Amino acid sequence: MSFDDTSLAQIDQYMNDAWDAFHVYRKKSLKERAALMRAIAVELEACGDALIQTAMKETNLPEARLRNERGRTILQLNQYATACEQGEWIEARIDTVIPDKNPPKPDIRKMLVPLGPVVVFGASNFPFAYSTAGGDTACALAAGCPVIVKAHPAHAHTSQIVADAIHTAVAKLNLPQAVFTHVHGKAFEVGHALVTHAYTKAVGFTGSYNGGKQLFDWANQRREPIPVFAEMGSINPVFLLPEKLKSSATEIATMYAGSITLGVGQFCTNPGLIIGIEGEDLKTFTHDLGKAIQKVQPGVMLHQGIVNAYKEKKSTALLQGEVHLVAESETEVKENEGLPTIATASAEAFLNNPVLQQEVFGPYSLIIRCKNKEEMLAVAQHLEGQLTATLMATNEDALQNEDLVEAVKNSCGRFILNSVPTGVEVCLSMHHGGPFPATTDSRFTSVGADGIKRFARPIAFQNWSNELLPEELKNENSLQIWRTVNNELTKEPI
Amino acid sequence: MSFDDTSLAQIDQYMNDAWDAFHVYRKKSLKERAALMRAIAVELEACGDALIQTAMKETNLPEARLRNERGRTILQLNQYATACEQGEWIEARIDTVIPDKNPPKPDIRKMLVPLGPVVVFGASNFPFAYSTAGGDTACALAAGCPVIVKAHPAHAHTSQIVADAIHTAVAKLNLPQAVFTHVHGKAFEVGHALVTHAYTKAVGFTGSYNGGKQLFDWANQRREPIPVFAEMGSINPVFLLPEKLKSSATEIATMYAGSITLGVGQFCTNPGLIIGIEGEDLKTFTHDLGKAIQKVQPGVMLHQGIVNAYKEKKSTALLQGEVHLVAESETEVKENEGLPTIATASAEAFLNNPVLQQEVFGPYSLIIRCKNKEEMLAVAQHLEGQLTATLMATNEDALQNEDLVEAVKNSCGRFILNSVPTGVEVCLSMHHGGPFPATTDSRFTSVGADGIKRFARPIAFQNWSNELLPEELKNENSLQIWRTVNNELTKEPI
Numbered sequence: 001m002s003f004d005d006t007s008l009a010q011i012d013q014y015m016n017d018a019w020d021a022f023h024v025y026r027k028k029s030l031k032e033r034a035a036l037m038r039a040i041a042v043e044l045e046a047c048g049d050a051l052i053q054t055a056m057k058e059t060n061l062p063e064a065r066l067r068n069e070r071g072r073t074i075l076q077l078n079q080y081a082t083a084c085e086q087g088e089w090i091e092a093r094i095d096t097v098i099p100d101k102n103p104p105k106p107d108i109r110k111m112l113v114p115l116g117p118v119v120v121f122g123a124s125n126f127p128f129a130y131s132t133a134g135g136d137t138a139c140a141l142a143a144g145c146p147v148i149v150k151a152h153p154a155h156a157h158t159s160q161i162v163a164d165a166i167h168t169a170v171a172k173l174n175l176p177q178a179v180f181t182h183v184h185g186k187a188f189e190v191g192h193a194l195v196t197h198a199y200t201k202a203v204g205f206t207g208s209y210n211g212g213k214q215l216f217d218w219a220n221q222r223r224e225p226i227p228v229f230a231e232m233g234s235i236n237p238v239f240l241l242p243e244k245l246k247s248s249a250t251e252i253a254t255m256y257a258g259s260i261t262l263g264v265g266q267f268c269t270n271p272g273l274i275i276g277i278e279g280e281d282l283k284t285f286t287h288d289l290g291k292a293i294q295k296v297q298p299g300v301m302l303h304q305g306i307v308n309a310y311k312e313k314k315s316t317a318l319l320q321g322e323v324h325l326v327a328e329s330e331t332e333v334k335e336n337e338g339l340p341t342i343a344t345a346s347a348e349a350f351l352n353n354p355v356l357q358q359e360v361f362g363p364y365s366l367i368i369r370c371k372n373k374e375e376m377l378a379v380a381q382h383l384e385g386q387l388t389a390t391l392m393a394t395n396e397d398a399l400q401n402e403d404l405v406e407a408v409k410n411s412c413g414r415f416i417l418n419s420v421p422t423g424v425e426v427c428l429s430m431h432h433g434g435p436f437p438a439t440t441d442s443r444f445t446s447v448g449a450d451g452i453k454r455f456a457r458p459i460a461f462q463n464w465s466n467e468l469l470p471e472e473l474k475n476e477n478s479l480q481i482w483r484t485v486n487n488e489l490t491k492e493p494i
Numbered sequence: 495m496s497f498d499d500t501s502l503a504q505i506d507q508y509m510n511d512a513w514d515a516f517h518v519y520r521k522k523s524l525k526e527r528a529a530l531m532r533a534i535a536v537e538l539e540a541c542g543d544a545l546i547q548t549a550m551k552e553t554n555l556p557e558a559r560l561r562n563e564r565g566r567t568i569l570q571l572n573q574y575a576t577a578c579e580q581g582e583w584i585e586a587r588i589d590t591v592i593p594d595k596n597p598p599k600p601d602i603r604k605m606l607v608p609l610g611p612v613v614v615f616g617a618s619n620f621p622f623a624y625s626t627a628g629g630d631t632a633c634a635l636a637a638g639c640p641v642i643v644k645a646h647p648a649h650a651h652t653s654q655i656v657a658d659a660i661h662t663a664v665a666k667l668n669l670p671q672a673v674f675t676h677v678h679g680k681a682f683e684v685g686h687a688l689v690t691h692a693y694t695k696a697v698g699f700t701g702s703y704n705g706g707k708q709l710f711d712w713a714n715q716r717r718e719p720i721p722v723f724a725e726m727g728s729i730n731p732v733f734l735l736p737e738k739l740k741s742s743a744t745e746i747a748t749m750y751a752g753s754i755t756l757g758v759g760q761f762c763t764n765p766g767l768i769i770g771i772e773g774e775d776l777k778t779f780t781h782d783l784g785k786a787i788q789k790v791q792p793g794v795m796l797h798q799g800i801v802n803a804y805k806e807k808k809s810t811a812l813l814q815g816e817v818h819l820v821a822e823s824e825t826e827v828k829e830n831e832g833l834p835t836i837a838t839a840s841a842e843a844f845l846n847n848p849v850l851q852q853e854v855f856g857p858y859s860l861i862i863r864c865k866n867k868e869e870m871l872a873v874a875q876h877l878e879g880q881l882t883a884t885l886m887a888t889n890e891d892a893l894q895n896e897d898l899v900e901a902v903k904n905s906c907g908r909f910i911l912n913s914v915p916t917g918v919e920v921c922l923s924m925h926h927g928g929p930f931p932a933t934t935d936s937r938f939t940s941v942g943a944d945g946i947k948r949f950a951r952p953i954a955f956q957n958w959s960n961e962l963l964p965e966e967l968k969n970e971n972s973l974q975i976w977r978t979v980n981n982e983l984t985k986e987p988i
Binding site: 468 | 517582585602610719900911913917922924925929935936958959
């Protein structure tokens, strides 16, 4: 099944409609927005097996994974709907009037309000959770923003089925149709038209550095610049500290063989860099990881473009001076499969060659051998921004290497101890983000209900009568939300 | 007294020192940061009359205003120090482990951490409150970031005295000297070097659109883009609704004659646009405002550059078709003074001429005459982003003009009812910000303790032992801060 690109004239019309819908939708209560999100979750479930079958054909992902991912997408919609209603995310702050101050201190009340229509680009590696009804869409709808999704061309049919489910939910709740719009586009021009339209007020994206950076540049060159939340991947470094490595080299190797090859390595949290200090323990780890990787079956990748990019980037990495192959899967690889591969290089090579810091999207990881702790610290300080970083360390290791811990912490958005970076829990404490180039805005997350704040801005009401204030800021606090009143958090009325 | 521009080599050295200082300062506790801010407040007070005298000479601002502004600056430092210690701004979120979930849900704990060295550009119109030890500096220090201030050349000596006071506070607390750095620069290159340095991680600015937009563009063209918080002024529209205007035309005129000419109109919240519906009441208002303006004494402006810009922009505005002079101050104006001036134009002229939406920084305001409510709504929808907007309205006026209220709300960061926009209260509920071009990031405020968040980003700790976690996230909650634990706000330990 194929879909024609949406025309530029049609996009202009859609954005105008979205702008009109914005003026209706932003006035909807938190409960009404939550109801829409829950209705979308219900329709997504109701798509049944047909949706899973279509996604399997388009993405080559296995059925169990896709069922899980739909479950996660439904969970996100419901979890963010609950957060939307609870209303902590609107950051209500109230300072009441002090008439006898000189000059009198006026009554001021602040809350977050929606930015406007949000354009979301579907991600190729998460056809449900970061695509049409995914995390960005859920967050934007919670914030009060209409959403315009551009389907990822690699799973356009899957995207269309999900879009139809959202349309059904919107219609059932009698909301303006343009609260949600779905467009198709293989051509560069479609993305450009969406990002540069005057009525687009924010952009959500998960994908490659080149793609995300292009959207960011377009957005900042507009007459009115707009925020772009692009999650652009990462190499997710893993630091093996000496005491931990001595006690658990084999266990860590087994754990990481699994993490590196999970889902054919097609996660932005895939551990692409493992850093240790030269010696017998690192040799054991490298040997055991290589052995384990040899036994991993290659898997079919998302689409031929991803397979080709994996082969090309991996062979570029392997062609760099001082980079040596450690092991590959022993199973013969088919044209559309990704071959699990481990390589190694010295820290000196890594420090002097920016190519080795580039992401190789797929089941590949590079082991960096440091001469000593000082060189390991230099590697940590040399890292670009990362979604995640991991420390394999005993408490003693961590306490004795404070500079290293601080340097790694400074590079990443999520800092893991003695576990693997793959697997991103959907909860309020999650931060899925990180310093550039992991994302274009390190201050916001794309997983967890705090992601709602990406699509909102504060407004302060000064000297308003209670009757005219938004429900969230009225004296009564009928919504029973947490508010900071005269510098104290409370649910009490005023 | 004059100061040479800091050399580019020296700036590079300063930024390297600031980067080193960052690694020390960001580990300081919230209490230690607050102590530094309070110590700066004490030193600022200790500068005594000499500082006020110097500022009077450099800025032409009257003594009472400068004493007030220093008081406000001290208040900011102390108020943000208290907020820093209370720790709500770090947004601690904790989700504890659920081992029997499949897969097990790990323990995840999130908080804000500092971005890195922050460059602050002093503002010409607030030599204390938005300059060297002003709001941006206070917020960055609270967040855990070293600060590099570029003195505004128009009050370089004042800035140097304040910088010396900060250096004294830093030294008394035995902090690395480079926690605070002060540089001078009249040349374009100094600002460019500061914004584009690899170790600069954020920028704070208050000033003109051209200045702020240039910094924003430099920051986004870097290899690693960084956030710029530029507050670039506003025309702060005031909407006169019919019932309110009928009952209070004269009172409103008196109130606004004061607001328009306060501080010779040199506030970014100065009301530069007043919108009413044609008729007897608007004629009365226009007549009375004109009468009142005629009686206002012209005042000396900050410096000759500001006077020249005021004259030039005002005469450009008055030369536009359909713009007519209503009144000027009757007092003869001196070379360095700003002449209070009111003009008027039709809504049609305003809607068709972008020049009329440009800020004229000084004691000037333009009255827009609408034919009817529909035209007033069109003006509201046509507005660019604003720091503030004001509604002069009875409750009935507001309820009967919901579309207008919503359109105005959508344009601004602070929405005032029946008062004036000048006067920005320093409190948590304040939002001093607004959609572009009022600022380059509508999601953050430059007044109030929420401004601390501009200079911080979240990090999630996954699977860490209690011993190794930052104090703010440990089970004990020894700092007694509000934290969201398993989706419930609490101060309880875990």
